[in-house]
Amino acid sequence: MLQPKREHPKEKVTLxxxxxxxxxxxxxxxxxxxxxxxxxxxxxxxxxxxxxxFNPDAVMMLNKALLKHxxxxxHWGMPAGYLCPPIPGRAxxxxxxxxxxxxxxxxxIPSGDRIxxxxxxxxxxxxxxxxxxxxxxxxxxxxxxxxxxxxxxNKIIELNTVLDGKVELRLxxxxxxxxxxxxxxxxCFDLTICNPPFHASQAEAQSGTLRKLNNLTSKKSGKxxxxxxxxxxxxxCEGGEIRFVKDMISQSKHFSESCFWFSTLISKESNLNQVYxxxxxxxxxxxxxxxxxxxxxxxxxxxxxxxxxxEQEEWVKGRWR
Numbered sequence: 001m002l003q004p005k006r007e008h009p010k011e012k013v014t015l016x017x018x019x020x021x022x023x024x025x026x027x028x029x030x031x032x033x034x035x036x037x038x039x040x041x042x043x044x045x046x047x048x049x050x051x052x053x054f055n056p057d058a059v060m061m062l063n064k065a066l067l068k069h070x071x072x073x074x075h076w077g078m079p080a081g082y083l084c085p086p087i088p089g090r091a092x093x094x095x096x097x098x099x100x101x102x103x104x105x106x107x108x109i110p111s112g113d114r115i116x117x118x119x120x121x122x123x124x125x126x127x128x129x130x131x132x133x134x135x136x137x138x139x140x141x142x143x144x145x146x147x148x149x150x151x152x153x154n155k156i157i158e159l160n161t162v163l164d165g166k167v168e169l170r171l172x173x174x175x176x177x178x179x180x181x182x183x184x185x186x187x188c189f190d191l192t193i194c195n196p197p198f199h200a201s202q203a204e205a206q207s208g209t210l211r212k213l214n215n216l217t218s219k220k221s222g223k224x225x226x227x228x229x230x231x232x233x234x235x236x237c238e239g240g241e242i243r244f245v246k247d248m249i250s251q252s253k254h255f256s257e258s259c260f261w262f263s264t265l266i267s268k269e270s271n272l273n274q275v276y277x278x279x280x281x282x283x284x285x286x287x288x289x290x291x292x293x294x295x296x297x298x299x300x301x302x303x304x305x306x307x308x309x310x311e312q313e314e315w316v317k318g319r320w321r
Contacts, residue, residue, distance in 0.1 A: 014293030034065035256306035
């Protein structure tokens with residue numbers, strides 16, 4: 001018996017206006033683009049077509065369908081257990097950071113492969129470069145400490161001609177370095193993006209997942225199901241998010257002339273004051289905080305630059321025009 005129909009908003013208004021995923025998933029359309037998704041699509045208790053979002057295989061196939069339908073990615077997949085990120089949230093970061101670039105260019109977002117972005121921790125999924133290339137034509141360098149992830153992401157690039165010549169991957173051999181060993185001498189980036197490891201340990205990551213599952217289902221579960229996957233370095237690292245971001249900010253100072261805007265996601269609002277403090281200690285010339293919302297989750301991007309206003313104008317004239 002169907003449960004009483006719930007009213008759903010026509011649009012997810014918390015997502016960026018240019019985000020292609022503001023409307024509810026059209027599963028009929030997605031199955032047309034990716035027939036393999038069909039095996040996971042069923043009516044939910046309200047009679048709406050949906051998938052089991054606790055099933056990692058279903059979530060993986062949904063992502064595959066979204067990337068194929070909206071971003072022209074015909075071949076996409078990852079090794080088992082690697083992070084399978086929510087596409088709408090990743091797209092939001094790209095669109096918001098594009099607006100940041102536009103704010104320095106008389107509200108015109110710079111596009112094309114002359115705009116160069118460094119994705120710190122690109123992962124096996126290669127999702128940020130995929131969206132950035134599709135939406136704005138930017139070129140990307142993706143850094144990664146995991147050789148297996150590099151091989152998987154390179155396979156995605158090789159199998160999709162739309163990414164050919166637009167995305168380059170670089171293995172970071174020293175896990176303590178973030179920019180050293182990745183940014184080459186005299187190389188310039190217009191922006192860096194990063195989704196840092198959230199947790200400080202595997203146990204903390206599993207505890208957080210259990211808490212989320214229990215909140216969603218109102219049932220107590222003793223089993224951890226990482227429906228979006230995740231390895232060490234993707235979900236957790238020593239010191240967690242704040243340690244990673246502190247290191248990133250400190251190290252960015254040494255590349256102050258190599259990048260216009262550095263940026264990172266900050267998931268924990270409680271970390272913001274520490275982030276702002278260390279940005280002061282490294283004498284960042286300008287700091288921006290961009291609020292983002294995906295459903296009930298609130299996140300934000302913190303961006304910083306060491307360039308003065310005059311240097312910013314010279315950068316734009318020299319590289320974007």
